[in-house]
Amino acid sequence: EPEVTQTPSHQVTQMGQEVILRCVPISNHLYFYWYRQILGQKVEFLVSFYNNEISEKSEIFDDQFSVERPDGSNFTLKIRSTKLEDSAMYFCASNGQAEETQYFGPGTRLLVL
């Protein structure tokens, strides 16, 4: 069964460093998303991406964040200068149509020291 994959599974970085989180959505899907979950808190929406552009973003998704689909398969989230409060589990998701089930990847646990 097709699934969303994410790499790395864990990443530890120093405050101020740049990180890139990678996702491979399900191959025929057109809509892509990033969410995050700070330990003990709700899953929060960050950004949605369709037709090679951002379709919606939350207040969390400020100038330090960017997304890219560099080729036909990968979808990346970049944090330019990480802060302690960026420590969270980051989930990628995708779906084929906007109102269909969103399928989530296993997540990348980011720890900023």
Next chain:
Amino acid sequence: KQEVTQIPAALSVPEGENLVLNCSFTDSAIYNLQWFRQDPGKGLTSLLLIQSSQREQTSGRLNASLDKSSGRSTLYIAASQPGDSATYLCAVQAAGNKLTFGGGTRVLVKP
């Protein structure tokens, strides 16, 4: 702003008992509602999606109902098993494509 609440936050039942998990949302103008399962430190597994026009959706031992006008959904898990122990999340999709999540119900099924 859409707010999603799940009650109770935690639930412990003996094996074999039916589980009833509640989800409420403040804005009834939704496209759909999704239930997910999350195991500790893991990703989200989609269980059921109910479109706003539907009242109910079933998959195996799982049954989810939706009352859009009152802003409520209930997930029923019949004849619970220890393997059902996990956190169950509901999420609603309204305008735009983003999901708004509840805080989850942590379920423990005791053998």
